[in-house]
Amino acid sequence: MINVLFMAPQKSWAAYKTELPAAIAEVGVTAHVSPDIPDEEVDYIVYGPKDTGTDFTAYPRLKAVLGLWAGVESIVGNETLTVPLARMVDPGLANGMVEWVTGHVLRHHLGMDAHIVNPDHLWAPSPPPLARNRRVTILGLGELGTACGTALARLGFDVTGWSRTPRSVPDLRCLAGPSELETAIDGAEILVLLLPLTPETENTLDAPRLARLSPGAVVLNPGRGALVDDTALLAALESGQVGHATLDTFRTEPLPADHPYWQNDQVTVTPHIASATRPDTASVVIAENLRRAIDGAPLLHLVDRSRGY
Template sequence: MPTVLFAAPALWAEYRTALPQALAEAGVAARVVTEAPPEEVDYIVYAPGVPLQDFTPYRRAKAVLNLWAGVERIVGNPTLTQPLCRMVDPGLTEGMVEWVTGHTLRHHLGMDRHIVNPGHVWDPTCPPLARERPVTILGMGALGSACAAGLRALNFPVTGWSRTPKPGCLHGEDGLRQALATAQVLVLLLPKTPETENLLNAERLALLPRGAVILNPGRGALIDDDALLAALDAGHIGHATLDVFRVEPLPPDHPYWSHPRVTVTPHIAADTRATSAARVIAENIRRGEAGEPLLHLVDRARGY
């Protein structure tokens, strides 16, 4: 019977029942514990920021199963030699699609001018149809692809861009310039890597159509904050709805809080749901025990 070390104590209350139940449903008889001698541990369920940082003693472990979609805070750990799997949670994906779709519609329909209208201005101007509002998504992984499908179902023309070639989307620097040039709504869903940090800098912000809206539920470091504030002040960027930041919680004196063209949401675009995430963990443990390939393996060289 494999021993599963749940090494994320702050989340244990959410998974205490969900993980054993998911393992039972997957037909896996396993012992789930919050403490165990390293030499007895077969799998480690992990979340960044937990006390466990040295994986060296866990020589028997077949995999480290991350509870977060992002792995930038663990992938560079030199003691981590075990296979690392990131979380691709159906519940998290649904939440991200809802956030991206909701905020895209908010800006597309111009809802703010009606919801916040202290002057009682009667403005019967109608928005264009969705098919006339081009959207670009940077990052066409599981989340980006799902958001693209959701927006296309509403008739938004969606251009996808990926750092590496993928069917049906642009890639590379030339592709990025092309993707930005038409983006009336720009959605950032890239992972944080050395190559993506400050990807949206002053030069690339200038490529966007005047008045473009930026939605960032990906990673705070994707944006050069000073460049974005300057583009907002100049009126080149119409609005930025930001869910992720370099420092979280966002400091109270950060200019994003008070900027009239910025909406701050407190990292709520998508969350891992214990019930569905536990099934993903259980399936990987089943695969590990059966000698099958693990799901969502992280490419250490790429960092995701």
């Protein structure tokens, strides 16, 4: 019997209290799973960020922390965490992100807003280019970026992907490393941000890089809010260098009611819904990692502390 502490916002437990124990039992592991386990009896922690100040030295038996979310920036720098840390790579998470990104890329590619909201009943035929003539760049070719890039390429879009280290993805033009970041951005008509948030990626989309986009380009940010220099983006929207920004993540969430994004007609705000961890699929990932830990096998999706993800 192992003890698994569910350390996440209380509202999450209602969604996981049936799915997670069932998935763990399915892989043949006997476990007590609860948000209430004495510190000295905790063997594993299933972690969904509650705050940034957890002292993991309080758990003397702790063997690993298994994240519920893809992002780990709230925990990866915690100096009290010395056991392995795994992030969530969940098929449901990837599926949701593909649907959000594909939907908004098609929305802007097709110019759907002008037809959905047309109070003056204007008849102004202006067919869009075919997808093959629309340049889309995705910054970040991890699990989510690769899935989104592949889906867009299958629709015919001209997709460039950029990653920190070299990747090869069928049907995508893949660039890598700091020396090719500007090349990836140059002339992009739709830019999708799916990078992890690290000190190196904060403000990736700043004024000089916004200036490299095709005039009137669209920016989609379902990644992390701090990837974008907000002041620079607002200025680019004002000048027309960026035609529209659809943003799902922000430095402060919920987005404050007085934030300029709310007042800007060229900005679409979605409330961090681009993708979410689904209890049914995420529980399977957690259960498999617990089985591996008990069997002495390598854990899936281990975080590289030096990179921050």
